[in-house]
Amino acid sequence: MKLTVFGATGGIGQEIVRQALVAGHEVTAVVRDPARLTVTGTNLEVFRADLTVPEAVRPAVAGRDAVLSGLGARSRKDAGVATRLTRTVLRAMEMEEVRRLLVVTAGPVGPESEGDGMLDRAARSLISALLKDVYDDLREMEAELARSATDWTVVRPPRLQDKPLTGTYRTVVGGFPRRGRFIGRADVAHAMLTMVGDPGTVKQGVGVAY
Structure with a gap:
């Protein structure tokens, strides 16, 4: 497949690029700073672009089978960036x-697992309160996706x-794995690549955890 990866210099993004190349896909990695991308490969194209301008991003997505995004805030001061940059991707x-x-958000943005106990619920509430601005940004990003014409x-x-x-x-379509507390970035990337061709995940939120 021909894939484009946004946020390709982030932890999940680099894993998506690496695993996709190993699987034999053609990958376009969209970056602001090519020096931060440590992955190399004969089927890799590094595309430097201004992610605030849809027209600048169009060549990176043209003719692709799928787009995967690891865009998001690295801290509270970056809250809002996920929605803004995803709008650019959607327009392009x-x-x-x-x-x-396919995009990454966060477990607390979606529904709670019905099997979670009091400790898990309390931890989720605390994290949601501490990172409220970041999670509000991710919720708005999800709303933008729901309004779009894409198969997200x-x-x-x-x-x-x-x-x-x-x-x-473990993955749960429309929910979240019971007592799912951790997952490695490499496995999130693996899950995203696996879901590219899965019609059961189209227009769905999917919880993923160990």
Whole structure:
């Protein structure tokens, strides 16, 4: 497949690029600073673009089978960036009539697992309060996706870890894994690539966790 990855220099984004190349896909990595992308490969195109201008992004998505995005705020002071930059991606995709889009948000943005106990619920409430601005941004980003013409999937992980790829994790379409507290960035990337061709995840939020 021909894939475009936004946020390709982030923890999840670089893993998406790396795993996609290993799987034999053609990958376009959209970056602001090419020096921060450590992944290399013969099927990799590095595309430097201003992510505030849809017209500048159009060539990066033209003719692609799917677009995957790891765009998001790295801290509270960056709240709002996920929605703003995703709007650019959506406009560019709509101009080029590219439909498949997968993005990362966060577990607390979606529904709680019905099997969670009091401790898990309390921890979720605390984290949601501490990162309210960031999660509000992600909710608005999800709302933008829902209003778009794309075949979107929202992937919602819990606390992220830097761990090697395992390929073993739980996913719940429209919900969240019971007591799902952690997942490695590499496994989030693996889940996203797996979902690209899964019609059951289209226009759905998918919780993913160990």
